[in-house]
Amino acid sequence: MKTWQHRFLIAFLFGLLLWACSASERTPLNGLGYPVVSNEKVQVLQRKGYTAGYSAALKIPRWVAWQLTAEHAQAAQSRHKPARHYREDSEVPKPRATLDDYRGASKALNLSRGHMCPAADCKWDAQAFDESNLLTNMCPQDAATNSGMWNRIEIKCRQWAVRYGEVYVVTGPILYHQKHVTIGKNKVTVPEGFYKVVLRLGSKPACIAWVCKNGDRGKNGQYINTLEQVERITGLKFFPQLDPKIRNRIASTAQEKDW
DNA sequence: CGGCATTGTAAA
């Protein structure tokens, strides 16, 4: 007589388990949600290694978000094979950034194609790597900032992903002004600065963020901000589905010694 | 200081 009750219970629990497992799939960025941009239209581009919120008005992404796992961060394949293949993104309406827009900007303005989601974070998969080179994952970025302090921060992120198993990263441009410098015929926006937000969950959740000007090249410790600060500066809300209890614990502190 | 890994540019 207990048999059918047992079966019912087991079926129910199994269903519950399936539901719980799929819950993270149903909401973006593993349940944390994509950044919220108010009063601006953004086209969401879902790629294997990252998701971008692209602004057709600015011709650059407003945010790029991804989950960086230890496995992905440790992938050994060189970014030089397959060959780097920067290219415009046909998924996005014209006018859009082209290689010609960036060409010459390096000599004239010392600007380079700055990955938002780094190629090195996408080495774990050929398709992910290839998609990291789409121009919708780029912003015109000062060459020294790009290969200097920003690269150092990106390396730290990969080390933290290995240490903690996984981290969540959101990177994008800072747009202080109403009018921006642009490059090329398609008027690709040159952002005034950049932000990066790194979140870790697990037993001891923490968040650290950076804000810098496009051209800064100091020690990256000078540019550390809290989640609250970077949200105030950018006007974006990050990880909107993050448990408010966790958010309250981590939003007003950012110290590298906690990592 | 040179070696190395990352970020890039550009020419053929």
Next chain:
DNA sequence: TTTACAATGCCG
């Protein structure tokens, strides 16, 4: 597509 070259910064 392939190849060569430049800047940054860590590490020994």
